[in-house]
Amino acid sequence: xxxxxxxxxxxxxxxxxxxxxxxxxxxxxxxxxxxxxxxxxxxxxxxxxxxxxxxxxxxxxxxxxxxxxxxxxxxxxxxxxxxxxxxxxxxxxxxxxxxxxxxxxxxxxxxxxxxxxxxxxxxxxxxxxxxxxxxxxxxxxxxxxxxxxxxxxxxxxxxxxxxxxxxxxxxxxxxxxxxxxxxxxxxxxxxxxxxxxxxxxxxxxxxxxxxxxxxxxxxxxxxxxxxxxxxxxxxxxxxxxxxxxxxxxxxxxxxxxxxxxxxxxxxxxxxxxxxxxxxxxxxxxxxxxxxxxxxxxxxxxxxxxxxxxxxxxxxxxxxxxxxxxxxxxxxxxxxxxxxxxxxxxxxxxxxxxxxxxxxxxxxxx
Amino acid sequence: xxxxxxxxxxxxxxxxxxxxxxxxxxxxxxxxxxxxxxxxxxxxxxxxxxxxxxxxxxxxxxxxxxxxxxxxxxxxxxxxxxxxxxxxxxxxxxxxxxxxxxxxxxxxxxxxxxxxxxxxxxxxxxxxxxxxxxxxxxxxxxxxxxxxxxxxxxxxxxxxxxxxxxxxxxxxxxxxxxxxxxxxxxxxxxxxxxxxxxxxxxxxxxxxxxxxxxxxxxxxxxxxxxxxxxxxxxxxxxxxxxxxxxxxxxxxxxxxxxxxxxxxxxxxxxxxxxxxxxxxxxxxxxxxxxxxxxxxxxxxxxxxxxxxxxxxxxxxxxxxxxxxxxxxxxxxxxxx
Numbered sequence: 001x002x003x004x005x006x007x008x009x010x011x012x013x014x015x016x017x018x019x020x021x022x023x024x025x026x027x028x029x030x031x032x033x034x035x036x037x038x039x040x041x042x043x044x045x046x047x048x049x050x051x052x053x054x055x056x057x058x059x060x061x062x063x064x065x066x067x068x069x070x071x072x073x074x075x076x077x078x079x080x081x082x083x084x085x086x087x088x089x090x091x092x093x094x095x096x097x098x099x100x101x102x103x104x105x106x107x108x109x110x111x112x113x114x115x116x117x118x119x120x121x122x123x124x125x126x127x128x129x130x131x132x133x134x135x136x137x138x139x140x141x142x143x144x145x146x147x148x149x150x151x152x153x154x155x156x157x158x159x160x161x162x163x164x165x166x167x168x169x170x171x172x173x174x175x176x177x178x179x180x181x182x183x184x185x186x187x188x189x190x191x192x193x194x195x196x197x198x199x200x201x202x203x204x205x206x207x208x209x210x211x212x213x214x215x216x217x218x219x220x221x222x223x224x225x226x227x228x229x230x231x232x233x234x235x236x237x238x239x240x241x242x243x244x245x246x247x248x249x250x251x252x253x254x255x256x257x258x259x260x261x262x263x264x265x266x267x268x269x270x271x272x273x274x275x276x277x278x279x280x281x282x283x284x285x286x287x288x289x290x291x292x293x294x295x296x297x298x299x300x301x302x303x304x305x306x307x308x309x310x311x312x313x314x315x316x317x318x319x320x321x322x323x324x325x326x327x328x329x330x331x332x333x334x335x336x337x338x339x340x341x342x343x344x345x346x347x348x349x350x351x352x353x354x355x356x357x358x359x360x361x362x363x364x365x
Numbered sequence: 366x367x368x369x370x371x372x373x374x375x376x377x378x379x380x381x382x383x384x385x386x387x388x389x390x391x392x393x394x395x396x397x398x399x400x401x402x403x404x405x406x407x408x409x410x411x412x413x414x415x416x417x418x419x420x421x422x423x424x425x426x427x428x429x430x431x432x433x434x435x436x437x438x439x440x441x442x443x444x445x446x447x448x449x450x451x452x453x454x455x456x457x458x459x460x461x462x463x464x465x466x467x468x469x470x471x472x473x474x475x476x477x478x479x480x481x482x483x484x485x486x487x488x489x490x491x492x493x494x495x496x497x498x499x500x501x502x503x504x505x506x507x508x509x510x511x512x513x514x515x516x517x518x519x520x521x522x523x524x525x526x527x528x529x530x531x532x533x534x535x536x537x538x539x540x541x542x543x544x545x546x547x548x549x550x551x552x553x554x555x556x557x558x559x560x561x562x563x564x565x566x567x568x569x570x571x572x573x574x575x576x577x578x579x580x581x582x583x584x585x586x587x588x589x590x591x592x593x594x595x596x597x598x599x600x601x602x603x604x605x606x607x608x609x610x611x612x613x614x615x616x617x618x619x620x621x622x623x624x625x626x627x628x629x630x631x632x633x634x635x636x637x638x639x640x641x642x643x644x645x646x647x648x649x650x651x652x653x654x655x656x657x658x659x660x661x662x663x664x665x666x667x668x669x670x671x672x673x674x675x676x677x678x679x680x681x682x683x684x685x686x687x688x689x690x691x692x693x694x695x696x697x698x699x700x701x
Contacts, residue, residue, distance in 0.1 A: 286585065289632050
């Protein structure tokens with residue numbers, strides 16, 4: 001993984017937090033600029049998203065919220081912990097290209113301060129299990145060597161027994177995790193794809209093999225891991241492409257210590273297509289047969305999705321009988337036709353995943 | 366505040382303008398739109414008729430440029446009409462030594478035009494482009510957006526891009542009244558592709574929805590099949606369609622979009638056709654329709670019965686009950 005940070009912007013208010021000091025100590029020779037809030041906020045996506053600038057922000061928005069899900073499809077019911085936005089990589093399919101109209105790698109330095117409020121809420125709901133992820137709006141580990149979030153967050157999870165934290169990444173930036181003594185209810189998770197798609201479309205991200213080697217090391221260090229085949233991309237040789245990755249998982253990973261593997265075929269809001277075409281001229285990820293889904297997002301035509309999920313399930317099942325396979329944002333009908341069963345709704349899927357937590361961590365939710 | 370009041374905020378010293386009319390050699394007027402021009406796509410015949418009938422009522426204003434030729438400040442369309450009418454000289458008021466700067470002269474012409482007409486999108490692009498020679502984009506947002514009836518900074522970007530198109534493309538945009546939404550899609554295409562697409566839009570008189578679908582499909586097909594858009598559109602199947610004489614233009618337009626859809630979404634199209642065949646075999650009563658959900662994405666099929674009264678409804682339901690194949694209706698694709 002090769003991430004360059006050429007300069008640091010400290011927004012007004014960010015200097016008040018210890019986290020800013022921690023980060024600046026790690027970026028000693030990087031030029032710093034102090035600016036007022038939200039300055040300048042215009043991004044020219046046709047050039048770049050200023051991904052070499054780290055912007056430290058005293059964030060005033062929501063830190064903790066349920067995944068909004070999407071109309072007409074089943075959601076896994078996890079919660080988003082917002083540590084920052086944007087990511088150093090340039091994956092052609094990335095939804096963040098259209099979600100955020102602000103440039104730079106944005107780190108919310110007041111997170112630790114805000115965790116008190118989040119923790120209070122979690123304690124008030126101590127009977128409920130919260131599956132929390134930090135990988136919705138950024139890569140959970142890409143900047144960990146600078147932010148040290150893994151230390152802060154593993155400590156936080158240790159103090160709140162009804163929390164499972166999933167750190168989703170496309171990196172092998174795992175050393176920070178090993179300096180933490182907490183392993184319980186920390187799921188380290190990798191985005192998986194076919195090697196060809198990863199090489200062509202996940203610009204700047206760590207290779208699939210290195211991700212798997214990192215996953216193996218995490219297992220050796222006592223972490224439970226998970227994988228997300230999301231987005232699955234339909235291309236000429238997709239079956240062989242994904243099969244190869246499944247074989248690699250089998251080669252590197254102890255499957256008994258995998259909590260879940262999710263799948264989701266590529267989907268996008270229509271506005272993203274414009275941006276993808278502008279930023280990634282050579283991409284073929286939009287070649288498939290997309291139709292407008294029940295939520296207005298573009299998705300592959302139903303039989304294509306069913307074929308892909310069925311294929312993935314068939315071969316993943318061959319590795320291990322129960323890998324906690326689930327579909328991300330799919331309809332009960334697709335579940336049934338590709339998996340042979342359906343959780344019926346988001347609560348059903350939540351229960352299923354909570355049972356996986358209970359099994360792997362010996363909890364009781 | 367109306368447009369005249371807004372423009373009056375612009376500080377222009379008009380005192381030095383004399384109203385002396387001189388005659389200027391028509392050969393020395395350049396036909397290329399000059400730095401103050403904001404006219405495109407006008408009907409010159411109307412102006413010719415008017416001049417022939419009542420003469421040149423409004424005197425143009427001009428400025429002599431460094432090369433000794435005349436830049437038209439106001440009256441571009443009138444002078445072009447006079448050229449057609451073969452006038453040898455044109456009565457004008459010269460502003461060369463009026464003390465007015467080029468930015469003053471641009472605003473002078475803008476004020477002259479704003480009071481009498483609306484601008485088309487090509488003209489708006491010309492105006493913004495010329496204003497940017499003298500003013501910052503923020504000043505344009507603040508003072509000129511509303512005057513020009515422009516609603517967003519995004520629209521300004523589109524107008525500026527339109528300004529850079531060729532005159533042929535600009536003419537089609539104007540004649541076919543192509544909306545900004547379509548233009549936005551067009552602007553991402555290569556010039557040769559854009560010209561070809563505009564020609565097809567114009568030849569088949571595609572409506573706005575068809576325009577967008579056409580551009581999306583043809584662009585996707587071009588990328589997927591790694592063929593240029595002109596190469597694709599020159600394929601026999603499309604050329605034959607456009608030459609076809611038995612069908613009306615709207616029929617051809619629909620067929621053209623269907624062709625593209627079948628090529629862009631072959632599995633979906635195949636399944637839609639298979640479904641329609643499946644339903645056709647049932648020989649449903651004429652007042653009954655069975656539809657699949659849009660793109661087959663939702664789980665439910667739809668049964669639609671038109672009926673005149675309760676008796677008619679009961680009769681239809683009884684007839685439906687007799688159709689044995691009804692129970693076989695299913696998704697047209699095969700699953701493992």
